Amino acid sequence: MxxxxxxxxxxxxxxxxxxxxxxxxxxxxxxxxxxxxxxxxxxxxxxxxxxxxxxxxxxxxxxxxxxxxxxLASPLRHAKVAVPSVRAEIEATGATYRYSLVSRAEQPAPDWLRARLSLAPKAEVVHLRCMHYADNAPYQFEDRWIVLDTVPTALNESFETIGPNDWLISEMPLTDIELVFSAALAGTDYAAFLDVAPESPVFQVERCTWLNGNAVTLARMTHPGSHRLRTAL
Amino acid sequence: MxxxxxxxxxxxxxxxxxxxxxxxxxxxxxxxxxxxxxxxxxxxxxxxxxxxxxxxxxxxxxxxxxxxxxxLASPLRHAKVAVPSVRAEIEATGATYRYSLVSRAEQPAPDWLRARLSLAPKAEVVHLRCMHYADNAPYQFEDRWIVLDTVPTALNESFETIGPNDWLISEMPLTDIELVFSAALAGTDYAAFLDVAPESPVFQVERCTWLNGNAVTLARMTHPGSHRLRTAL
DNA sequence: GAGTGGTCTAGACCACGGT
DNA sequence: CCGTGGTCTAGACCACTCC
Known part of the structure; x- marks a missing residue:
């Protein structure tokens, strides 16, 4: 049977x-x-x-x-990429996480950012630059813009002790995430922060998040060229 | 009411x-x-x-x-990455796709590959190197290994007119996909194929596919640094 | 052992969209 | 129009796991 x-x-x-x-x-x-x-x-x-x-x-x-x-004619397959906080990503490897704020500024959104996020003409943003370390080795340089129209409470946060990622997770819900991966050269800016040669490659992830169609934040995260990003199972 | x-x-x-x-x-x-x-x-x-x-x-x-x-304590979000054939990827942009085989060899799997794919000690593979062009501009250099234990029919295919990707899609089912993204320098090898300077950055995707736990193929795809990979909506 | 989610059923009505 | 999938229901049994 x-x-x-x-x-x-x-x-x-x-x-x-x-x-x-x-x-x-x-x-x-x-x-x-x-x-x-x-x-x-x-x-x-x-x-x-x-x-x-x-x-x-x-x-x-x-x-x-x-x-x-x-x-379906095109057997389109998909792979999932996890979108964790840097902290979680680092701590998951067993390494010690350290965060450091490089700069913080409130300013009108530059034109390219307004275009990228479909912001209103006079939109204001908080621009942050931060470093994330794993066991005191440079892990990621983060360039982040937070849209104040969507996240007004960002004005009252100094971000000196908590990273924008962790703060946003606890503060803001979000409905959509968009990621863009690319490669670039370190150049003098990133080289200094990531402790690599200016002519070495870096791996970049641009993360854009939305809440019901309104842009919340854009983060451009830069890793040393040795970084590997794997898809989740 | x-x-x-x-x-x-x-x-x-x-x-x-x-x-x-x-x-x-x-x-x-x-x-x-x-x-x-x-x-x-x-x-x-x-x-x-x-x-x-x-x-x-x-x-x-x-x-x-x-x-x-x-x-859930960690609101882990995921983003989907589409895994199309290069051909579909290029044709979707409206560009003309062209494929060219660089080399083809049947050989024992090198040690690193055996380790990477958990292959048997004496596993044989077909190693292909190919180029993919969009409107005759270099789009992707592909280094591919096909496991003959899993895909014996690859022995009879010359891959001179059809890319390994398209061929595998029509020939082999698969159950799992794993992707690894990274950045590197072009170096002299890739520079010549991709028509970029050796010291320019390249974007690499390593795609590994499995059928019920058996490795099917590993592809290392290299794009010029100007390449952008976006997540699917 | 008992409670929770996991799954299945048989039947029903609805909404969309080709014909 | 009317067939197909989309969804809902009320009830049932099962499997796992914590107590």
Whole structure:
């Protein structure tokens, strides 16, 4: 007798995935409807629904009312990148975290920043420059702009003892995150802070966060070229 | 009377999220059980379940049997990085894609690769070096190793007209992807291929893919320093 | 052992969007 | 229009884990 008692949504997912992979259902195929599959698998429609919905979330299938469920032509895969606070990132490795504020200024948002974050013409920001150390070795130089229209309380914070990242996490909710990765040369600015040669490479991450469509902050984080950023499992 | 007819799982999610953000339920709080919330929201337990399950998937809550649902202490956020084929990536910008094979060799896996991919002692691989162009400008240099134990058919493919990425997508299913981002200097090797100065920075992505725990391939992709990698929405 | 989340069911109504 | 997926319900049983 078969070992399977009854088809659960995991079984259904696996079977569908197999049929997609072995071309039983080639790219672009319109799958049978939920009722038909429920009959085939001998389970409720809700079970089929959950299986197909998750596969759609994972980018394998495309679902449309009336049109039905199709196998996606481009099996677009995604990998997740964790967005932790620098502190957590460093402490997770077992190293000791140290923070240091380099400068703090309140100023009108420069044009490039206004354009980047879609800010109002006369938007004000707090501009911070900070250093993060792991076991006293330079780990990250942070250039950060906080939008005062969205985060007015940033005016009253000196950021001398707490990093803007940790402060924002405890202070502000956020709805969207956008990251941009790139490589650059250290140059004299970063070289001094990161304790590397000016002609050495640096790894940069620009992190932009939003709350319901309003820009909260933009951070440009620069690491020594030896830095590696891995995707989360 | 209220405009809401009844609480849907989206409403429930939103309300829970609000209570977490405004500290009605501070970090670490154990939320009421599903039955209690179902009573409060006047909906079925399944509706509450879906709302909380999705919030757990998004990293806001932590759910454990018997222990209940708690507000996660570290609001770990994630951003998604798309993993397209180079071809799709380039063609999506409207540019013309061109592929060129630089070299192809069948060889025993070098030690570092065996260690990296947990390969058997005498594992054989196909090592490819290729170039990808966007509108005839160098876009990416690709160093790729394909594990023959997992993908034996790679032996019969010359890769002269089709890139390893496109070929693998159509040929092999895969279950896991791991990415590592870093910055480096072009050096003489990459400089020639990417048409940049040897002392200029390059952006590197190492992509490692697996099929049920067996390594399929490792690709080290190098872009000119001007390259930008954005997270998907 | 008992309580919590995990999953399934059978049936229902609704909303969208091709035809 | 009307079929397909989207969502909800009320009830049920199960699995895990803390006490």
């Amino acid at each position: 078969s070992t399977a008692r009854r088809a659960g949504y995991r079984d259904v997912k696996q079977t569908i995935l197999t049929r997609v992979r072995d071309k039983t259902w080639p790219l672009g195929t319109v799958l049978p409807g939920e009722v038909a599959l429920a009959a085939e698998f001998g389970c409720a429609r809700a079970t089929i629904n959950r299986a197909m919905r998750e596969l759609a979330d994972e980018g394998v299938l495309d679902r449309k009312r009336r049109a039905g469920t199709t196998v | 209220s405009t809401a007819r009844r609480a849907g799982y989206r409403d429930v999610k939103q309300t829970i999220l609000t209570r977490v953000r405004d500290k009605t339920w501070p970090l670490g709080t154990v939320l009421p059980g599903e039955v209690a919330l179902a009573a409060e929201f006047g909906c079925a337990r399944a509706t509450i379940n879906r709302a909380m399950r999705e919030l757990a998937d998004e990293g806001v809550l932590d759910r454990k049997r018997r222990a209940g649902t708690t507000v």
